Amino acid sequence: MGDLMAGVAGEHTGELDFRVYDGAEVADSMQMYESYTGERHESGLSNLRTVKRLEINGHPWTLVIDPLPSFAERIGGGKPKVIGIAGIGLSLLLTLVTWLLATGRKRALALATEMNCELTERNQQLDFANRQLSRATRLRDEFLANMSHELRTPLNAILGMTEALQEEVIGPIDDHQRQALHTIEVSGTHLLELINDILDLAKIEAGEMVLDCVPVSMQQLCKSSLLFIKQQAQQKSICLEVSIQADLPYFLLDERRIRQVLINLLNNAVKFSPEGGDVTLVVGLDQATNNNGASLKRDVLLIDVIDRGIGIAPEDIGKLFQPFVQIDGALNRQYSGTGLGLAMVKQIVELHGGRVEVCSEVGKGSRFAVSLPCDKLAVSPPELAVKAQLDTLPKMDELPGKPHLLLLVEDNEANMYTFSSYLKAKGYRLLLARDGNEALKLAQANLPSLILMDIQLLGMDGLEATRRIRSDKKLANIPIVALSALAMPEDRERCLAAGADDYLSKPVKLSQLVGKIQKLLLR
Template sequence: MRVQQRTKELQEREQFLKTVLDTFPLFVFWKDRDLAYLGCNQNFAISAGMEDSTAIVGKTDYEMPWGETEAELYRKDDRLVIKSGSAKLGIIEPQQRPDGQTIWLETNKLPLRDLQGEIIGVLGTYQDISDRKHAEEQLQQTNEQLMRATRLKDEFLANMSHELRTPLNAILGMTESLQEEIFGAVSPEQIKALQLIEESGTHLLSLIDDILDLSKIEAGQIVLNLTPIAIVDLCKSSMAFVKQQAMQRRIQLETKLEQNLADIVVDERRIRQVLINLLNNAVKFTPEGGKITLEVTSFYPDSQSAIDAPSRQEFLRITVSDTGIGIAPENIKKLFQPFVQIDSALNRQYNGTGLGLALTKRIIELHDGWVELTSELGMGSQFTIALPYIQPPLSQEIAMASAKAIIDEISDEISSATNSEITSGTNESKPNASPLILLAEDNDINIMAISNYLKSKGYRMLIAKDGKEAVDIVLSESPDLVLMDIQMPRMDGIEAIKQIRNQNFHDLPIIAVTALNMSNDRQRCLEAGADEYLSKPIKLKQLDNMIQDLLISKV
C-alpha cells in the first residue's frame, strides 16, 4: 500500500510538472549528453509538428522540422554549454520552417544536472521574437530614413545659406564701397539712395537669418555658446538698438533693473537677439506717445510654472511691457507658432514674417527657460522670459579679469609698436608696404566688390577662382595673406587650406570668407587651418580691420 501511495504521489507530481510546463508560455526542451531529446513541453511539441510531447523522446535535431544548418548550430551551442558548465543566454538566431518561412528565436540554454550535480545534458527554452525582430528592422529603416532626411535637410540649409548670402554679399559690399566713394564721388541724393539699399539688404539678411536659425533649431543643430555676460550691459545695448525708432514715434523707453545683479551664463548673441526682437515688436505695435518698459529681476519659482523648474534654482526674469494694441486671448497661442501671423490679410498694417516670437520661444527653451505672455486688447502686452540664473564661478571671473588684463597689455604694446612705425614713416596706414593679398573666390561680382575695395586701401591683389588655383598661386607667389572662399569648383576651400598648411605655409594668415553659416562651419574652417572666419555678407571695413590685425601679428 505504501508503494502504491508513493507511486500515486510521484504520478501526481509528474502530472503537476507537466501541466506547469505545458501552460508555460515559452518553448521548453531538454536533451541528454548525446544531444538526444529527453522531453519537451506541449508548445515545443506543437511547434515541431508532433501531437504529443512524448513523441520527441530519442530524436535528434536532424530529425526535427528545421534545416541541417540550424541543427548544426543548435548542437554546437548544446556542446558548449555541457562542456563549460555555464549557461548561454539571449541567443538570437533564425530558424527555417518547413513551409519556407524564416522565424527568429531568442534561446536560453543551461546545463542539466542530476541530484549529485553532475551534468547529464542541457535544458533549453526559446520564444518566437519574429514580430520584435521585424519591428526592430522597421525601426532601423525608419531611423535610416530620418538620418537621410536630416542629412538632406542639412545639405539644403547649407546650400540655401550659400545661395542667399552670396548675392547679398555682392549687394552690400558694392553699396559699402560706393558709400566710401571707392569708385568716385557721389552726391548727397545718391548717398541717401545707397543708405536705403543698405537698410533693405540688411533687413533681407535678418529675414534669411531668422528662417535659417529656426530651421537649424528644429534640426537640433544649434549649439549654445555659453559665456558670462553683464546683465546691465546686455539690457542697455538692446535698448540702444531701438532707441532711434522709439524717438521717431515719441515712445518713452524706461529701464528698471534690480540692484547688484551678478553676471549670468548664457549665449550672449542669442539672448540679445531675443531682447531686440521683443523690443522691436513693442515699438512696432505701440502707438505714438506710448511707453515701453524693460524690467529685470531675480526670483525663485514658487511652483513649477511653465516648466519643471526646481524650486531651489534661482531664475532671472526679463519683462518687456508696452502700452500697445494688445492681443486677443484667442490669438495668444498662435503667436509662438512659426510662419503664423495674427493679421495675415493682404492689406495688413504691420509687416513681419511671423518668425521672431517662434525663435524667441525656442532660444529660451534651449536655455532651459520659458516664455510667458499676458495681454489685454487695446491696453498693451507684457512678454516675460525666465532664464536659469547660472552665475560664473569666482575662479572663472578671476581668470577672465586676468585674461583681460593680459589682452589690454598686449594691445597697448601693439598700439605702441604701430605708432612707432607710423612716426618713423615706414608706412602711413598699413603694417607693411603694399601687402599682397590672394582672393580665392568664384563669384565675379564678389571678386569685383572685395578686390576694388581692398585695392583702394593700398593692397595688391591676386585672384584665384578655385581651390586648386589658390594653392598653386600660394606656392608660386607667396602672398602675405589669403582670403579663402569655401564652396568653389575643382577643390573646395577647406581642402585648399589643408594643402597650403601641408606645404609649410604655417605662418601665412588665412581668412575663411564664406556664405556657409551652419553651426559647425566656423569650427570646420578653423580646424582646417584658417586663422579667422567671416560669414557672408561681410562688412568690407571689418574685413580690412581683420586683415590689418593679422598682418600686424605676422610682423
C-alpha cells in the same frame, strides 16, 4: 481533454473521479482537471481515496482519485482492483502531463514563430522609417546649406558695396545718397536676419545648436539691443523706457542669442504699439518660483518687455510661439513678418534652462516675461581685456613698411569686385585667383602676406587648396582667412580643421574683415 482521459481510464470514467493538481498542494486554485462533472455525493468510500504525488522534469504534480457511489458495487473490497485503479490514475497523470507539455510546446513554438514574424516585420518597418528619416534630414540639411549659400553670396556684394560706398572708399557721396545707401543696408540686413532665423530655428529643432556662454553685462547687452529698434520706435514716436537694476553682476549667457531674444521682443512690442505709445524694458533679479508659484531658494534673471498695444486674445496665446504663424491674417498684412521671432525666443530661452510667460489683454497691451536661471559672476570678464587690445590695433597707414600683398581667391565676380575695391582703398596690394589651382600657383610664385580663401570654388575647392598650402613648406606659415556663404557651425570647424587661421561667413562686414587681416599680419 475529456476524450483523452476517457481513452486512458476506459470503463472506469463513470465510477471514479480523477482530479489533477499543478503542484504538491491539493487546492481548488491549483486544480487543472476533473473527470466527474456531475453533482458530488458522499460515497462512504473515503478510505479508498488515492493521493499520488509525482515529480516530472523537476515539477511536482498531484493526482487524486475518489470513488463514486457506483464504484461500490464493482470493487467488492478487492485490493487488486484498487491497485489497478491506482495504475490507471498514474497512467492518466503521465498522459495528462505529456499532453500538456506537448500541447504547450506546440503553442509556445507557434507563438514564438508568430512573434518572431511580427518582430521581423516591425524591424523592417522601423528600418524603412529610419532610412526615410535620415534621407529627409539629409535633404533638409542640403537645402538649408544651399539656400544659405545662394542667398548669402549676392547679399555679400550688396552689403559689402553699400559699406564701401558709405565709408566713401570709392568716392565722396552726398546726404541724399547716404540716406539711399542706409535704406539698402537696413533692407539687406533684415533679409540676412531672416535667413539666420530660419537656419537657427532648424538647428534648434534638430538639436544641433550649442550655446556659447560667456560672462555678459546686462546693461551693455540691453543698450546694444535697444539700438536695433531705436529708429523704428522714433518713426512711430514711441517712447522707450528702460529700468535696469543697479549693480547687476555679469551672467553666463550666450550673448548673441539673448540679444536675439531682446531684439525680437522689443521689435514686436514696437510693431504692435500705436503711434505715440510707449514700450518698457525691465531687467532685474528675483526669487525663482516653481510651476505652483512657490518660492525656491535661488535667484533668476527677469527680463520684462511691456507694451500698451493691441493685445492678444486668450485663445490666441497658444499660437504665439509656433513658427511661421501669425494669429490674424489681417495683422499679417498690416504688420509684416515671418512669424519666426517668438518661436526663436522660446527655443533660445528654453535652451538656457529658462521660460517665457505672456500676460495680455485685447486693446490694453501685453507683457512678455523671460526668466533665466542665474549663474552669477562677480568679476569682470576676460573678454573686456581682449576687446581693449583689439581697439588698440594700428590703422593700415600706421603699419611699417610697404603695403602688404594679399591673395584673394573668389569665383564670384561681384564679390571679387567688392572685396578688391574695398581692400585696395584701404591700402593693400592684391592678387586675384578664381579657383584653387590658380591660387596655389600665385601663392608659390609671389608668397603673399595673407590669403583670403573662398570655400566653394569650381575645380579644386577652398578646403583642398588650404590643405595643400599648409603642406607646402614655403607657404605653410601664411595666414589664411576662410570666407564662406555656408554658415552652419560644422562649416567653420571644417575650415579650421583644413588649416585656416580664421573664418568669416558671408555676407562679410568689410570693416571686420580688415580688423582680422590686421590682427593676423601683426602675429
